Amino acid sequence: MALSDDVRIALDGKWRHVREQSRKELADLDLAYDHDLTLDEARARVLEQMKKLVPTGIPAAGFRVESGGTGDPGMAVTGIEMLAQFDLSLMVKAGVQWGLFGGAIENLGTERHHKAYIPGLINLDILGCFAMTETGHGSDVQSLETTATYDLATEEFVINSPTPSSRKDYIGGAAAHAQVAAVFAQLITKGENHGVHCFVVPLRDDQGNDLPGITTSDDFHKGGLGAVDNGRIVFDHVRVPRENLLNRYGQVDQGGTYSSPIESSNARFFTMLGTLIRGRISVGGSASAATEVALSIAGRYALKRRQFGPEPGNEILLMDYRMHQRRLLPLIARSYAYRFAQNQLVARMDTVQSAEEPPPPHQQRELESRAAGLKAAQTWHATRAIQEAREACGGAGYLAENRLTTLKGDTDVFTTFEGDNHVLFQLVAKELLTSYAQEVGGLDPVGLVRFAAGTVADVVKERTAASQLIQRLIDARPGRSDDNHDLLDRGTQLSLFEDREEHVLETAARRLRRANSGDKAEAFAVFNAAQDHVIRAGRVHIERVVLEAFTAGIARTESPEAQELLRDVCSLYALTSIEEDLAWFMGHNRLADTRAKTVTSLVNELLEKLRPHTLTLIEGFGVPVGTLNAAMLDD
Amino acid sequence: MALSDDVRIALDGKWRHVREQSRKELADLDLAYDHDLTLDEARARVLEQMKKLVPTGIPAAGFRVESGGTGDPGMAVTGIEMLAQFDLSLMVKAGVQWGLFGGAIENLGTERHHKAYIPGLINLDILGCFAMTETGHGSDVQSLETTATYDLATEEFVINSPTPSSRKDYIGGAAAHAQVAAVFAQLITKGENHGVHCFVVPLRDDQGNDLPGITTSDDFHKGGLGAVDNGRIVFDHVRVPRENLLNRYGQVDQGGTYSSPIESSNARFFTMLGTLIRGRISVGGSASAATEVALSIAGRYALKRRQFGPEPGNEILLMDYRMHQRRLLPLIARSYAYRFAQNQLVARMDTVQSAEEPPPPHQQRELESRAAGLKAAQTWHATRAIQEAREACGGAGYLAENRLTTLKGDTDVFTTFEGDNHVLFQLVAKELLTSYAQEVGGLDPVGLVRFAAGTVADVVKERTAASQLIQRLIDARPGRSDDNHDLLDRGTQLSLFEDREEHVLETAARRLRRANSGDKAEAFAVFNAAQDHVIRAGRVHIERVVLEAFTAGIARTESPEAQELLRDVCSLYALTSIEEDLAWFMGHNRLADTRAKTVTSLVNELLEKLRPHTLTLIEGFGVPVGTLNAAMLDD
Structure with a gap:
């Protein structure tokens, strides 16, 4: 089996059978978006496409057997996500019908509502x-x-x-x-x-x-x-x-x-x-799916397009330019990271929602927080990566026939719907800063200040506590080496991420505690002055969660060759994340000046090492070439 | 006269009469883009709109009197840029006809071509x-x-x-x-x-x-x-x-x-x-005009939309949130900076192109380099700022009736056409690294290495030499103050920018000189390893040029109140630029840790200071409310 198959299997995760089924079945359904249609025509067409989805079983998977479904939440979310590889209008229409509308009936309604609506909404008798x-x-x-x-x-x-x-x-x-x-x-x-x-x-x-x-x-x-x-x-x-x-x-x-x-x-x-958490999970997953399509298009184009070179007639592949590697490979690495994190999230959601008993509140809210934060991270990554993919393909990238502009326009609202990303990171931070045991507070800023005032540093510590695997890697991290290659060690990276999160959380909590929470105006002013700090806390938490999920995903990967490749991809994710936040690591004495300067050269080393594997990494995303639907890749 | 008028006059620059005329005349022409039209209908409509532009005199301004025009290059470029406030399809069609096609005939042709084509292409008899x-x-x-x-x-x-x-x-x-x-x-x-x-x-x-x-x-x-x-x-x-x-x-x-x-x-x-330099200048200026429209829309929305707040019924204006200020005000400041830089560039281009004699090669190439670099900077700013404006307006920002998505889609290709931005920054760097006196080299990487190998450090010094006004400010900069408020001093900021540019250029030159320029493969490898460094050199050069242009623009502003406001806007541009590159300033001992940490708090101080002037700054852009054409601002 080719290395790219092993990598794809690792990335496909637990619902690989759904992905495999979708790759085959959906490819036959003529789902590509048609820019020549009027609004009315496009709307009518997408409704016909939805009817073709009913027999795939994906719509029914989202509902409990008692309600008329087949009770496979993981399949439902994975199936919606696969639609995003083909057309995002269809994914959103399906998500509204079966995920949001259906989910409200299923989760907020009772038996009489299930009976009255669910069979009909699954087969589209009820829209x-x-x-x-x-x-x-x-x-x-x-x-x-x-x-x-x-x-x-x-x-x-x-x-x-x-x-x-x-x-x-x-x-x-x-x-x-x-x-x-x-x-x-x-x-x-x-x-x-x-x-x-x-x-x-x-x-x-x-x-x-x-x-x-x-x-x-x-x-x-x-x-x-x-x-x-x-x-x-x-x-x-x-x-x-x-x-x-x-x-x-x-x-x-x-x-x-x-x-x-x-x-x-x-x-x-x-x-x-x-109970409506699946909406966010589907949006995050779909954003990632669309990003993988875009990076597959731009990556494959960079492996065929030549421009300039050392002499006339000896033009160089775009992908052989350092700048082009810099533009695409870190985005590919980040997409890998989010895919592992998304798989982990879907598996947890599936476990929680398939259980007989509702989960303990603590577990439910951790799931919600992770869904919110990962949705924000994935959708912003989509906006940035699809934009870069478009630019990396130049004028060809601007033609609708090469799909990148459609992916960009379609996913653009993902940072807004199912919760504005800034508000979502604020929510993540709030969950971290407040004690789960306490009464549930609102999303309002003053509530946040009130709760933060009541927390102690231990809560922060507890929130960020790592799993056994992660802790073992952190404990086993080497001492600082002279050539700073220890920055390639996973334990070192994990420890840097964990350390940053704790510090950002603790200092945010300290700032919020300054407020007299009885005075609402003062509480708001204190919150407002710290708002960027609070949002940053949510963001760095998710970066840590994602690095840990990537680490755990590699540990679960069966093929040793795939593991080895994924380890470099994971380091590229970790080090480019550190590079983007380098001033923080330097300013807070986590990386001394000389050590900080090594980060960029280590990134460059990784780019050089991963360059020969570009196609393998693209194929690992598991988007068949036929599904990419970009004219410039045809000849 | 209101402060916003004084600010607008400062920003309008030398061709204010063209801007004033366009604001009035173009508003009557029904130029807004119509998403309901088919491709054919939209194309037919824009051609009709072009016919209405002929009587404005803007098309004729781009051509010499001898050729059948009116000989006002500054007016031609400013006029095209004003079209960008209304509709970018129209701007591009006009730019192709009168700027690119007309410019090729005018500048590359001789009398027989001018006679045969120019009168006809001005009045659209020839397309x-x-x-x-x-x-x-x-x-x-x-x-x-x-x-x-x-x-x-x-x-x-x-x-x-x-x-x-x-x-x-x-x-x-x-x-x-x-x-x-x-x-x-x-x-x-x-x-x-x-x-x-x-x-x-x-x-x-x-x-x-x-x-x-x-x-x-x-x-x-x-x-x-x-x-x-x-x-x-x-x-x-x-x-x-x-x-x-x-x-x-x-x-x-x-x-x-x-x-x-x-x-x-x-x-x-x-x-x-x-000779075709006007294309790049027009694209950069139009990108800036579109960005000003987008920031005007998002800024005005943030001054009317309320969300959350200290208690129910007491919701807060979006613009009063620290995070929202962080998102929009630095982008507004950067747009101000680019406007002053663009005005300076247009004035220089006008002087060069209106002169009887062709300029000395050194002057012509400096103009070209600046046009290239500023185009790259302005168009990337457009991509980023319009995206942020869209997100800052949430779901409303995603509706075509509020125009932001159209601005985003229309300007997206600006980073590609008239030269890919990465290639343009590379070109800027090359002009800086090589001696103007030498034979002109190609754009190929090996050429760059060859020339860099021949230069001396003095050339770098000479290239970055500042004007008298700038040098005076740098010389007069205060010593470091305890509260680090000296970072608000213009001379200190200018010196930091100049210093960074020199260092980045010198180190880039040193890396390139390592190559044996006789061996093309080796020369390419050396260039490739340093490509991100080279592109960065172009980028930091333009940041310095822009800060100097802003400084000069403030000095030319007549109203003392407007000057005072613009000084804070300029500091916000300078400090957020430094903040984005903070790791560099820290790692190269230009800002010690404690001093570096002050940058963010000084930015926050400026945000607080500028918040009450948000509307003034928006009005300063000079885009009439009626021209914004965003439904959500109507009621």
């Missing part, structure tokens, strides 16, 4: 949308303005958009296809607001006309995702039966009395959101 | 294109494969595409509109190749059909610039009269004998390219 975001509120979901007021007289909820900013917006499916919406709204009964809950609200009749009280409109053209019918919904006192409340975490009885298994309204809200 | 790039060769123009072979028998040139890679590609106008092309090809006569020259070649008949021997085709959809009809041209032994050679720098007589006023074929080639 749904996920109406959470409003024009006025995206990341701050607790501040949504749409109301669902219980009317005792008719035993109905009245769904209403009280202000212009309460209009639901950017909702995939709302502009055209969705017949029904999972609507997030403030539940009000007996004059009391019990916070955001989710309601099933029919939107359109069989002819596709808005139902009474519903006004949908179209977001029209976007920066990408041309086949996704994003739109807006305004509710004018729309009545739905009491039973349309997805009532797993909150119930209103006929008499209008509210009850919930979770007392704290904050805890309830975050528990509900937590 | 042209600029056929330089080939599928196989973009940046390396000297390696173009298209041939123009003189046929003694018929006194014609035979234009031919001998290979698939010699196909002209990405040529604006080639897919549909262009009737005639300025074709760059290897001039061969009497069996000898005299290098790349430019020929006028008719492409289409009056019905728009390809002429015999010409095969045009379409590049179709791209990452942006939807109304520009980029396409391909293949020549199959197309015959044009001997007179169609643009013969200012090279002539073939009836008998087939070649002659040129410039003996060296390298020198001739670069002289010809040098």
